[in-house]
Amino acid sequence: MLRIGTRGSKLALYQANKVAELLKNLGYEVEIIIKKTTGDKILNKKLSEIGIGVFTKELDLALMNNEIDIAVHSFKDVPTIWNENLMIGAVLERDSYYDLIIWDKNKDLELDKEITVGTSSIRRRSFLKAMYPNVKFKLLRGNVDTRLKKLKEGQYDAIVLSEAGIIRLNIDLSDFNYRRLDITPSPAQGVIAVACRRDDNKIKKILERINHKKTFLECLCERTALNEFGGGCSVPFGALSIYDEDKKILTLKATVFLNGKLKHASGKINCEIDDLDSAITLGKTIGKRLKDLEN
Ligand SMILES: NCc1[nH]cc(CCC(=O)O)c1CC(=O)O
Numbered sequence: 001m002l003r004i005g006t007r008g009s010k011l012a013l014y015q016a017n018k019v020a021e022l023l024k025n026l027g028y029e030v031e032i033i034i035k036k037t038t039g040d041k042i043l044n045k046k047l048s049e050i051g052i053g054v055f056t057k058e059l060d061l062a063l064m065n066n067e068i069d070i071a072v073h074s075f076k077d078v079p080t081i082w083n084e085n086l087m088i089g090a091v092l093e094r095d096s097y098y099d100l101i102i103w104d105k106n107k108d109l110e111l112d113k114e115i116t117v118g119t120s121s122i123r124r125r126s127f128l129k130a131m132y133p134n135v136k137f138k139l140l141r142g143n144v145d146t147r148l149k150k151l152k153e154g155q156y157d158a159i160v161l162s163e164a165g166i167i168r169l170n171i172d173l174s175d176f177n178y179r180r181l182d183i184t185p186s187p188a189q190g191v192i193a194v195a196c197r198r199d200d201n202k203i204k205k206i207l208e209r210i211n212h213k214k215t216f217l218e219c220l221c222e223r224t225a226l227n228e229f230g231g232g233c234s235v236p237f238g239a240l241s242i243y244d245e246d247k248k249i250l251t252l253k254a255t256v257f258l259n260g261k262l263k264h265a266s267g268k269i270n271c272e273i274d275d276l277d278s279a280i281t282l283g284k285t286i287g288k289r290l291k292d293l294e295n
Contacts, residue, residue: 001029002206005059005068008034009143014168015192016072018092022210033068035059044141053079056195060086063195069203071195075188075219078195080227089196089207094215096163097190097240099124102151102178103158109177110157111135118147118156126236126257127183128160144169151176164190184238184255184264187222191215213273214243217250220276224283225254229291239286241279248272250279254286258293265289 002023006016013032020030038054053060059071060083075091101117103109111132118140119125125137138156140147144165151159152175160181166173194210196203221241229237236257243250253266265286271278 001031002070002203003068004030004032005035005062005071006032007037007055007059010169011074011144011165012072015074018192019070019072019194019210022092023206026206026209028206033062035062044139053082056082059195063197069196069200070207073193073195075191075193076186078188078193080187080223085198086195087198087204088193088216089204090194090211091188091215091219092192092194092210093212094218095167095190097185098163098180099160099183099185099189100163100166100178101158101160101181102148102173102176104151104154105176107157107177109179115157118150118159121160121186122234123186123236123238123257124160124181124183127238127255127262128181130257130260130262131183144171148176162189184253185240187226187237187239188219191219193219214245217241217243217271217273217276217279221250221252221279221283222254224280225252225287225290228284228287229254229256237290239283241282243273245273250282252282252286254290256290256293263290263293 004016004020006012016032020032023030035058037058055077056073062068063071064085112134114134114136116136116138118138120139120141128135140159144161147159147161194207196207218241222239225239226237239254241250241252248270249268250271251268255262255264267282267286269278269282
């Protein structure tokens with residue numbers, strides 16, 4: 001029996017069930033175990049204010065105490081500097097990496113005006129502010145349903161959510177207007193990650209069988225860039241890496257908000273799909289280039 005740990009939100013349960021299905025298809029028996037995390041308990045603060053690993057901490061402990069064998073996370077919620085006893089054993093193929101801006105069906109989106117946008121993400125706030133200086137921001141936390149309800153009630157003129165979350169929850173947006181935002185996503189946005197104990201060779205072998213190599217390479221590159229730049233979820237940092245399997249080229253674009261402006265750096269490297277060293281090299285190069293701009 002494989003014990004799968006997850007948070008209890010609808011999105012988290014969908015993600016855990018998706019991993020469970022893949023494992024069941026390989027012939028394993030699975031059990032889902034729900035844990036509440038700090039990020040689920042504190043809803044009146046920005047994530048950047050609560051701390052690092054707020055969505056993983058309780059599941060990390062459960063893994064280390066051998067209460068569960070694997071933990072399923074949204075990869076973008078896993079800190080780059082995380083826990084030396086744990087590792088990401090597999091990622092699933094990336095869904096959409098886009099952020100959506102969603103607003104009232106009967107209104108126009110006037111981003112050049114002083115409208116109020118609901119988002120608590122420092123990246124979304126900074127990147128939008130750089131493009132639309134008049135926009136005001138208001139705290140928005142809670143699960144996806146709650147956020148849409150608050151928009152409907154008129155607490156915000158618009159809100160920002162990840163398209164992956166909307167797709168996974170099968171949410172019908174026909175009551176709203178929405179479009180994709182042209183901002184660099186969070187590192188590993190749209191990716192489901194499966195964590196395990198670093199010394200658990202049996203589970204590691206199993207997870208290798210469900211790992212999506214292209215997504216793993218891209219996420220490693222994006223997360224290395226963030227780690228090199230420093231700061232985690234409290235810095236306005238975005239990164240998007242794409243591996244072209246035909247041409248065998250890995251590209252990376254990273255963006256930071258610095259002194260009121262957006263700064264971009266990008267690069268590419270020729271490599272095989274399992275060449276993790278090359279992904280790290282590219283991530284470090286681009287992360288460092290952005291960091292040097294600060295000084
Ligand atoms: N921090 C919250 C969070 N973590 C992962 C997702 C959605 C799935 C994903 O984008 O990977 C969300 C919701 C959102 O950003 O709208």
